[in-house]
Amino acid sequence: MTPANPEIKRHDPSDIRMHWFNAACWLVLLVTGLGLIKNERLNPLGAWLPDLLRGLFGGGSAGGAVLLVIHEVAGVLWLVGILVYLGVNGRGGAFFLREIFSVRPGDLVWMVRKMGRMTLGVGGELPPQGYYNMGQKAFAQTSVLGGIVIGLSGMVLLASDKLLPAALTVLVGWAVTLHYLAVGLVFAGLLVHIYMAAISPEEKPGFRSMFTGTVPQDYARHHHGLWLESLPKGDSGSESAAK
Ligand code: HEM
Known part of the structure; x- marks a missing residue:
């Protein structure tokens, strides 16, 4: 017998991973990135985080170099991780991009x-x-477009130390500016995202689904009715997996 409120597949294990x-890369990059801003008039957290982190890694300029x-x-691993995910589940990636960029009236x-x-x-x-x-779409659009800017400007900054000639200083200046702006924009969205996804009581089943991969049918009907309607009906009459 089909349960009254069956679980519906929402995320593939590769999407959850x-x-x-x-999220883990963002945490490391945000903390180390803020730790690298030594100018306390530019650092939103002041001097304590750069001082603390530099101290942890040997202090002074040596600590800064380790940071x-x-x-x-972490930045390179983040980009490699995204490419590996697209290689493993390109269909999931394409579904994600199609969904977040299709906005209905x-x-x-x-x-x-x-x-x-x-x-x-x-x-x-x-x-x-x-x-x-x-x-969710607005935040996902911000994090994808912001992520592209952060990744590209990060690569310019990585190359700037060793490879780029002095004539390209203007490019490096732009890369720094865009890197900061894009991180600030995605971070602002992230605060709302974490509140909505992990703290707001009505979204609890969505939060659980980021570990289990499934949501209860009632939750899907109430929060994502058009998605539930679009799913093929299984033999038992309940909906089957989306991606
Ligand atoms: C503590 C940190 C985080 C928590 C608790 C969290 C929680 C969640 C949950 C529960 C979902 C699933 C929503 C659903 O499909 O029903 C989700 C989706 C998503 N998360 Fe996170 N997340 C965190 C960090 C991040 C970070 C750092 C990013 C990127 C900068 C991010 C980007 C996304 C995106 C793009 C989606 C899909 C669209 C959306 O649901 O907004 N998340 N997150």
Whole structure:
């Protein structure tokens, strides 16, 4: 007999591994990156983090050099990890990109009403959403486009030490600026993402799915109705896996 509220497959194990690998890389890159900004007027956290991290890795400029190597190695590993994921599950990657960049008219209504509900406690019924809701799409678009800028500018900065001639100083200046701006933008979205995904009580099944890979059918119907409708019905009448 089919259970009343069966579990529906939402994430492939490779998607889950990719997500947590990405989150771990972000954590290391953010902490070491902030630790590298020695100018306390530019560092949003002031001087304590650079001083603490440099102290941990031998102190002074030697500590700073170790910090830079950790940041560079983590950055390269992050990019390699993304390429490996695309090699292992290119279909999953293509599905993700297609979903986050397809915005329907109802999505904008969803976004305005959701923000009204969360901030002022007003707003009509939310239009049904697909695999991702518009808030998730907006963050995912920011993190993909921001990630591309961060990755490309990071590679320019990595090359700038050894390979790039002095004539390309302007390029390095732009790379630094774009690197900071893109990290700031994605980080702002990340604060909302972590609140919505891990703290907001109504999204708890979504959070659990980032470990188990499945969500209850009722949750899928309520939060991602168009996705549930699009799934092929299995023999038992319940929906089967999406990706
Ligand atoms: C503590 C850190 C994090 C937590 C708790 C978290 C949680 C989650 C959860 C639960 C989902 C699944 C939503 C669903 O499909 O129903 C998700 C998806 C996603 N996460 Fe994270 N995440 C974290 C860090 C990050 C970081 C650092 C990034 C990238 C900068 C990121 C990017 C994404 C993207 C692009 C998705 C798919 C779209 C979305 O649901 O917004 N996450 N995350």
